[in-house]
Amino acid sequence: MRAGLAVIAALALSVTPVVAQGKTKGTAMSLDVGVEVVELCEEFAKGDVLAVDDAIAKGWDAYEGTGESPYVQTYSASKELAGIGSAEIFVLFEDYPTHTLGYCRMDVLEPQGNDGSVVIQAIQNLDRYEGQTQMISEGSFASLVGADDDTNRMLLTHWSAESFVVQLTIITPKPASTE
Numbered sequence: 001m002r003a004g005l006a007v008i009a010a011l012a013l014s015v016t017p018v019v020a021q022g023k024t025k026g027t028a029m030s031l032d033v034g035v036e037v038v039e040l041c042e043e044f045a046k047g048d049v050l051a052v053d054d055a056i057a058k059g060w061d062a063y064e065g066t067g068e069s070p071y072v073q074t075y076s077a078s079k080e081l082a083g084i085g086s087a088e089i090f091v092l093f094e095d096y097p098t099h100t101l102g103y104c105r106m107d108v109l110e111p112q113g114n115d116g117s118v119v120i121q122a123i124q125n126l127d128r129y130e131g132q133t134q135m136i137s138e139g140s141f142a143s144l145v146g147a148d149d150d151t152n153r154m155l156l157t158h159w160s161a162e163s164f165v166v167q168l169t170i171i172t173p174k175p176a177s178t179e
Contacts, residue, residue, distance in 0.1 A: 063076060116160070130146075
């Protein structure tokens with residue numbers, strides 16, 4: 001009898017992680033989507049020369065646009081985000097004598113799913129950002145800046161019935177020239 005109970009207990013313990021994974025997997029995927037978009041926007045807004053290649057490797061249809069001057073670069077990307085909707089990214093990267101300005105915005109119009117507040121919270125939980133989040137009847141909204149005095153990094157994000165948006169601006173000082 002005890003051997004039978006031990007077998008049942010062992011089977012129950014081995015099945016529990018599978019059941020738990022099934023319950024949390026959808027949420028984890030939603031969390032990853034917001035964080036993935038922030039990380040991709042960070043690459044573009046920093047001026048990473050591999051950002052287009054990295055976006056393509058992650059399943060985005062990404063390409064460099066035609067800049068209006070040698071000091072301006074634009075990029076675009078699109079991807080169907082499973083369970084959320086069609087995402088469009090626009091990037092503007094400007095090169096000034098003493099700074100660069102990188103701007104990246106991702107939009108999903110009328111996002112599907114009910115995990116909006118969870119996605120926004122996951123973005124706010126990134127250690128490299130700090131700020132505030134508001135959960136109100138219209139949706140979830142976050143206004144964040146870079147943590148640890150990294151005030152050159154500014155991130156707005158929200159999820160409402162109308163849109164899911166990630167908007168990142170990074171202003172990077174250039175090293176002083178030693179002429």
